[in-house]
Amino acid sequence: MSQVREPAAPSPGLRPPAVPAALSHKDLRGDDFWRQLPAYRGLSAQEFHDHRFQSRNCVTSVAKLQEVLGDLVPASFYQDVGQGVLRSTMSLRISPYILSLIDWSHPVEDPLRIQFLPLASRWVPDHPELALDSLHEQEHSPVPGLTHRYADRALFLALDTCPVYCRFCTRSYAVGLDTPKVEKVHFGASTERWDQAFAYIASRPELEDIVVSGGDVYNLRPEHLEHIGRTLLEMDNIRRLRFATKGPAVMPQKLVGDEAWVGALLRVVERSRQLHKSVALHTHFNHPREITAITRTGLDRLAAQGIVVRNQCVLQRGVNDEPATMQLLVKRLGHVNVQPYYVFVHDMVKGVEELRTTLQQAMDLEKQVRGTTAGFNVPAFVLDTMGGGGKRDVHSYEHYDREHGIAVFTSPTVRPGAYFYYFDPVHTLAPQIQERWQDGAERAAMMRAALDEAVSRPRR
Ligand SMILES: *Cc1c(COP(=O)(O)O)cnc(C)c1O
Numbered sequence: 443m444s445q446v447r448e449p450a451a452p453s454p455g456l457r458p459p460a461v462p463a464a465l466s467h468k469d470l471r472g473d474d475f476w477r478q479l480p481a482y483r484g485l486s487a488q489e490f491h492d493h494r495f496q497s498r499n500c501v502t503s504v505a506k507l508q509e510v511l512g513d514l515v516p517a518s519f520y521q522d523v524g525q526g527v528l529r530s531t532m533s534l535r536i537s538p539y540i541l542s543l544i545d546w547s548h549p550v551e552d553p554l555r556i557q558f559l560p561l562a563s564r565w566v567p568d569h570p571e572l573a574l575d576s577l578h579e580q581e582h583s584p585v586p587g588l589t590h591r592y593a594d595r596a597l598f599l600a601l602d603t604c605p606v607y608c609r610f611c612t613r614s615y616a617v618g619l620d621t622p623k624v625e626k627v628h629f630g631a632s633t634e635r636w637d638q639a640f641a642y643i644a645s646r647p648e649l650e651d652i653v654v655s656g657g658d659v660y661n662l663r664p665e666h667l668e669h670i671g672r673t674l675l676e677m678d679n680i681r682r683l684r685f686a687t688k689g690p691a692v693m694p695q696k697l698v699g700d701e702a703w704v705g706a707l708l709r710v711v712e713r714s715r716q717l718h719k720s721v722a723l724h725t726h727f728n729h730p731r732e733i734t735a736i737t738r739t740g741l742d743r744l745a746a747q748g749i750v751v752r753n754q755c756v757l758q759r760g761v762n763d764e765p766a767t768m769q770l771l772v773k774r775l776g777h778v779n780v781q782p783y784y785v786f787v788h789d790m791v792k793g794v795e796e797l798r799t800t801l802q803q804a805m806d807l808e809k810q811v812r813g814t815t816a817g818f819n820v821p822a823f824v825l826d827t828m829g830g831g832g833k834r835d836v837h838s839y840e841h842y843d844r845e846h847g848i849a850v851f852t853s854p855t856v857r858p859g860a861y862f863y864y865f866d867p868v869h870t871l872a873p874q875i876q877e878r879w880q881d882g883a884e885r886a887a888m889m890r891a892a893l894d895e896a897v898s899r900p901r902r
């Protein structure tokens with residue numbers, strides 16, 4: 443007789459009261475944390491939290507970094523950053539706010555340092571299949587700076603500058619200043635270029651939803667933000683707008699003090715209400731430490747006006763790949779009324795191979811995060827397929843060869859019949875497999891084998 447197996451765990455009984463550490467998402471830093479930096483030691487909260495001070499004093503060179511930090515770090519650290527910058531696809535730009543939140547007693551491991559300051563000593567060679575515009579955004583562009591990949595929504599790159607520059611930016615082909623490594627395609631804030639984009643959007647009735655991004659809308663002049671918002675909202679076909687900005691994560695002071703910019707945003711939101719349409723702000727927090735008391739003050743202002751804010755996070759090794767960190771980020775975002783929307787598996791981007799995780803790590807992390815809080819505040823873990831297949835749920839691969847680090851996805855709604863690869867970082871694979879990746883013929887054979895498996899997989 444076969445026996446029915448009982449679930450192993452005994453009944454857990456009633457939940458015990460939470461330990462204080464379980465509530466740490468509510469503990470937002472409100473001290474004078476900037477005073478740890480020699481250059482900011484004498485600044486009052488009013489001076490430091492002035493948004494003009496923040497944007498004027500962004501650190502854009504190693505010399506400036508040295509002026510601000512002085513002897514907090516050894517000379518070897520500055521050399522390491524200097525050499526890192528030479529290799530980087532992004533120019534250096536970091537706000538005083540973020541700089542002050544870095545733990546300068548452990549800068550190498552610090553999750554905020556990792557995102558903004560490259561260190562040559564941590565460099566890992568790029569994956570051999572990697573490209574600068576890995577998502578092929580430029581191939582899906584009917585007019586410069588507009589990507590129409592999904593049927594009902596489009597990505598509108600309104601400008602090509604940001605309040606800070608992230609090392610890992612997917613749009614390093616366009617965003618920021620040219621670097622020794624990359625001469626970029628520039629999409630400046632230009633009303634003529636915008637008019638072309640508007641004409642295209644108005645001509646396509648299937649487009650209902652526009653992501654206004656860049657670059658970063660924090661850097662749009664208020665009248666431009668309002669012009670773009672109003673023009674799009676007045677189109678009959680457009681139902682939803684999203685403004686994408688990293689600003690709240692790196693310079694929350696602007697939400698508190700830049701009356702002209704916030705006012706323009708509020709007027710666009712107000713107009714959307716009159717038209718029964720929706721406008722949301724999409725932002726980009728990657729680590730719980732980026733959220734402080736001043737962040738809450740800024741976001742409370744948006745919450746008071748009923749503005750929906752969602753977060754798109756990039757999964758990075760050493761930044762947010764530990765379950766406890768991602769759980770805390772998700773809970774803290776919810777606490778400040780930001781809805782965690784996506785966690786992106788790191789795109790295949792040049793010069794930041796050390797930051798990528800495997801697909802398996804992303805799936806493991808998802809398992810640890812789901813259930814932490816309300817389902818509507820649990821982010822979807824997605825991967826933007828190389829070659830323009832669009833975003834896919836990390837679990838939805840057709841085939842995943844963990845040994846060789848190759849995943850194959852399909853994308854029925856974007857490119858029916860096509861297959862798309864994603865590759866785990868080579869340095870995470872066994873030594874003999876790493877060697878095979880260095881050989882062109884071996885590489886082609888491994889990729890072919892994974893593709894054959896995906897294609898032959900039975901379909902329902
Ligand atoms: C991400 C993205 C969008 C928006 O997709 P959602 O899944 O709705 O957030 C639109 N266009 C492009 C090209 C994108 O990459």
Ligand code: SF4
Nearest residue numbers: 604607608611657688
């Ligand atoms: S803010 Fe966004 S667009 Fe700008 S560099 Fe960072 S990731 Fe790229």
